[in-house]
Amino acid sequence: MKKIPFHTYYLVLSLVLLLSLIVSTRVGAVSIGYDRILLFLRHALTGQPGSTIEEQLFLQIRLPRVLLCALTGASLSVSGALMQALFRNPIVEPGLVGTSSGAALGAAFVFVMGKSLSGAWVDMLGPFLLPLAAFVGGGLATLLVYRLSSVFGKVNVNTLLLAGIAVNALAAGGTGFFSYIARDPQARSIVFWNLGTLSGADWTNTGIVAFSTLVGIGLSLRYSRALNALLLGETEAAYLGVHTRRLKTRILLLNTFLVAVATSVVGVIAFVGLIVPHILRLMKSSDNRWLIIGSALLGAILLNVADMLARVIVAPSEFPIGVITAFAGAPVFLFLLIRAGRQQQKGGFYA
């Protein structure tokens, strides 16, 4: 393990993130020059927005989209780090343990049935109805997978993966049902959204995701030491003063919160939560404090790069971002699975 201090890594990652954000605001169907970007930002900060189409495009579409993308990447990656610590397994991520597909089902329900829901509480919830439904769906699915995988006391990876497959299939079936009964435009949006899309970004939903991401990461950091202790095992963590049952409930809730809110806005983006903590572990250490802060930064960077690709390769149209992350992530997942299998044969660790 290398001897470069943590804050050097944080500094470098932050700088790379900033750079990727700047480059990302520039490229797309319409490319905007850096001098123009600076000018628009100055306008926005001094509160005297110009009215050119380019400026409107930048402030109302490009900028929220780039920020939403970074926030989503951070949310999903931190969730991945949390889930891996909780299940004590490096091949777990929100997409595998049912959180994403459950959240998708909850959101699809609102997409299709939202118009027929009525009552004061629906009006009261307003823009929060969608994230809330996603939260309920994601929470139930995660809980189900967790319960199924720990039926025999200890969480077993094979049971976990199988339970994940079953619950994901169930949720996908539900989402499919909703898109079947949906009227056409709704169905189309469900399909797109199942592949992950950032094109719906506006300041309202970016604000909601910003809130969930920042609060979620802040809370996660509070649990980083307890999660480290949990790496030794539940009994050992309890002997170190950790209330393990309470910790597990809270981490599951936190994971659902982070993933569900992001998913309700951008759809299902798989594998980010798997790759990012893994890279960080190879880079430096498995300390969860590092993994959480690092995942937030690196997750934001990677998803931003993926989104840039999504906008550039088929410009002026755009490619579903979930497809890109799946192409990049699935091979990494397979690699980890094969390595885990090898280690098991040697009578060693993992799984």
Add this chain to the structure above:
Amino acid sequence: MLSIEKLVCRIGDRRIVDDISISFSPGRLHVIVGPNGSGKSTFLKAFSGEWTPAAGRVDYDGVGLDQFDRIDLARRRAVMTQLPELHFPLSVDEIVMMGRYPHFSFRPSARDRAICQEVKGLLSIEGMGDRDYLTLSGGERQRVQFARALAQVWETPPKGGRYLFLDEPVSSLDIHYQHQFLRLARSLVRESIVVVAVLHDLNLALQYADRMVFMKQGRVVAEGPRDIVTAELVHKVFDVEARLIDDPVGGRPVIVFA
């Protein structure tokens, strides 16, 4: 002083620990022995706070175990179990520092670091700080885990004593490391710390224990200094024919199984 009164632990209708009253004083190495399923591990879990007993009391220096909050308890009581399984690479330093987790809330203080340094020196693992735990041998891992447990109870709390419990700490080690470990554990027994170990190997127990506790079917069958060990007692507890012979060189008794 650890005092246990009429302790009962149940799984369903079965009494795993059946009405045990005993006390453990500081400054001596107490060793619990007994056959598989005699309830020794459950007993240890119950008096270390990991298992909620069905009845009875456990007092740490006169204060009931249920009166402590988790952190307060973790500051005075450390438990070393059989080698925990790790799934992620962690450095030796990170694991030893976990012993200090109950003592700081966000960042380790200079004092926490100094303590980790000290225990590492004591266990001669000071040079391994940066090594990945997963690459260590069984004996090295054992020392790292022991260092973690020691770091946890390194300082005497403002009120009450310190407690170090070892649950079959040497069962995964070869003979060399078993002896090395127990010699070390013995040397660490000081006036202010209560040390209780559960061991599988009778001869090891006989060699290192100041006081032995024999358990069978959830009860304490016999307890006392090693003189209490007789062929009859071993037969009664373990159901094996045994002879006690004196080692012609050292003079201490050795159990030979027929």
